[in-house]
Amino acid sequence: MPELPEVETIRLGLQRHLPGLIVKSVSSDAPKSFPNDPELVRQFLIGATITKIDRRAKVLLFELNTDYSLSVHLKMTGQLVFIGRERWGGGHPNDSLLGELPDRSTRATMHFTDESTLFFNDQRKFGWMRLVPTAEISEIDFFRKVGPEPLGTEFSLAAFRKALARRKNTSIKAAILDQTIVAGVGNIYADESLHIAGIHPAMRTGDVPLKKIKLLHAAIPDVMRLSLAHGGSSDKNYVDADGNKGSYLKFARVFRREGQPCPDCGAIIEKIRVAGRGTHYCPACQKLPRAKKVNHT
DNA sequence: CACTTGACCTGTCCGC
DNA sequence: TGCGGACAGGTCAAGT
Numbered sequence: 001m002p003e004l005p006e007v008e009t010i011r012l013g014l015q016r017h018l019p020g021l022i023v024k025s026v027s028s029d030a031p032k033s034f035p036n037d038p039e040l041v042r043q044f045l046i047g048a049t050i051t052k053i054d055r056r057a058k059v060l061l062f063e064l065n066t067d068y069s070l071s072v073h074l075k076m077t078g079q080l081v082f083i084g085r086e087r088w089g090g091g092h093p094n095d096s097l098l099g100e101l102p103d104r105s106t107r108a109t110m111h112f113t114d115e116s117t118l119f120f121n122d123q124r125k126f127g128w129m130r131l132v133p134t135a136e137i138s139e140i141d142f143f144r145k146v147g148p149e150p151l152g153t154e155f156s157l158a159a160f161r162k163a164l165a166r167r168k169n170t171s172i173k174a175a176i177l178d179q180t181i182v183a184g185v186g187n188i189y190a191d192e193s194l195h196i197a198g199i200h201p202a203m204r205t206g207d208v209p210l211k212k213i214k215l216l217h218a219a220i221p222d223v224m225r226l227s228l229a230h231g232g233s234s235d236k237n238y239v240d241a242d243g244n245k246g247s248y249l250k251f252a253r254v255f256r257r258e259g260q261p262c263p264d265c266g267a268i269i270e271k272i273r274v275a276g277r278g279t280h281y282c283p284a285c286q287k288l289p290r291a292k293k294v295n296h297t
Numbered sequence: 298c299a300c301t302t303g304a305c306c307t308g309t310c311c312g313c
Numbered sequence: 314t315g316c317g318g319a320c321a322g323g324t325c326a327a328g329t
Contacts, residue, residue, distance in 0.1 A: 003322065032306095058323075075323050077307080105307085124306045126323070142324090170300065179324080187322055235322065236309090255322095276302070278320075 002074045004150070004184025005227035006238050006246060007058045010080055013241025014053045014118075017082045018062070021112040022049050028129075033107035033122055036131045044068035044131060057146045057183035061137070069134045072120070077105075077237040078127035081119045123237060147182045150221045155182060160217045161210075168206030174275035175205045176220070185220060188233050188248075188255045191280045193219040195254045195262075200288040201274045201281055207289075226251065254280040 002010065023045055028034035036045075048064040055061065060080070062070040072080065081101060101119045102109055108120040108129055120129055137143060147163055148154040160182065167175040173194060176185050185193070194201050196219035199212050208216075227233060232246030235256065239245055249256065253263050258271035258280055267284035 006322085073323080075305095076321070122306095123308065124321085126305060167299075174300085177323090189322095233322080238322075277322095 002058065002078065002232065002238055003186030003189055004058060005189070005224050005248065006232035006240075007055055007060060007074065007184070008228055009232045009240045009246060010074075011053050011055045011060055014060070014062075014080065014082065017084070017116070017241060018050045018118070019052055020049065021114060021116060023047065024111045024113045026108060026110050028108035028120075029125075030108075032125055033120065033127060034129050036129075040068070040131050045070065056143060057149070057179055058186070059142070063134070067133055067135070068131045069137060070129055071132050071137075072129045073127050074122070075124070075126035075128075077123040079105075079119070079121040079237065079239050080241055081121065081239060081243050082241045083117045083119070085114050085116050142179075145180045147178075147180050149183050150185070150224055155217075155221065157214060157217050161213060164205055164213065168204070170205055171202045171274055172199055172205045172208050172216075173201035173277070173279060176216070177275060177277070182220060184224070187277050187279075188235075188252070189220065189223050189227070190277075191255045192223045192253055195280075195282060195286060196223060198285050200286040201279045202272070203288055254282060256280065 026041060026045065030036065044064065044066040045068065048066045050062055051065055052063040053060060054063060058073065060072040062072070064070065074080070083101065103121065105121040105123045106119050107122050107125065110118040132140065148159060163181040164175055167178060167181065173190050175181055176190050176193070177187070191201065193216060197212055197215035199208055199216060227246070227248040230246055230248040230251065231240060231244065232238060233248040234245035235249060254269050257269045260269055261267065262269055262282035262285055265282065265284045267282055269280055269282055272279050272281070
């Protein structure tokens with residue numbers, strides 16, 4: 001899915017469009033992508049005003065002027081696309097999408113009283129939109145366990161080292177994909193940050209020297225800021241709230257670049273499988289000392 | 298607990 | 314061209 005930079009890009013777009021809008025109706029493929037009790041929807045979503053769009057890790061939170069919030073996880077292929085008040089003839093920048101949405105991957109559609117619409121599309125149906133009592137969000141298991149935001153101040157080197165100590169026998173890639181270690185890293189930015197830090201993705205976490213852990217700790221927020229500046233990464237599905245693609249992959253160092261030269265040394269980038277995920281790395285810049293590998297594929 | 302694998306879905310691409 | 318299998322950006326549950 002969208003990883004942190006993509007979800008944050010979507011959040012910024014939604015924050016421009018949604019606050020102040022009043023939900024008129026919702027249609028969905030419930031319960032699959034919209035697992036909510038119809039009575040809760042009627043009471044706490046229909047007629048509610050959206051006040052703010054927040055994000056924690058890869059989860060979006062639509063704050064409502066009721067006791068509930070709408071949490072959204074896009075997983076691998078989710079999209080949230082807003083179509084403005086086209087009936088007013090206002091020339092919204094993505095009016096060209098009119099007629100293209102809904103499409104066959106549209107799982108939920110939220111209509112607002114001003115005739116604008118938010119489409120939740122998700123080809124693989126892994127994502128969801130879920131009403132949660134706002135006061136209980138911090139008690140939800142995921143939010144209790146999730147690690148620090150890499151672009152925030154709590155992501156200190158000390159906190160990172162302490163968290164990594166819990167996963168010392170797994171690969172460093174599996175460790176940084178673990179949302180309880182650091183929030184928002186997914187497959188793209190795991191590969192990119194490990195390349196910046198010069199760490200082989202399959203290296204056992206406990207064997208990565210402190211010097212490299214420091215580089216990795218700096219690389220994770222750096223690569224996310226760079227991606228954010230380019231509107232995120234669009235490989236196949238990702239678009240922002242206005243339907244635009246992100247361009248980070250044009251600048252990617254290793255992700256989806258197997259067979260191409262490493263931007264640092266020119267060696268040919270390889271693709272392997274680590275932690276069950278397709279993994280891209282430079283065999284020259286990211287060496288694996290003998291016996292420092294983790295015993296899974 | 299720490300760790301790995303498989304499941305959840307649909308679509309696409311690749312080799313035969 | 315058709316068909317089977319592998320694979321795709323994320324998390325969970327369930328197994329060891």
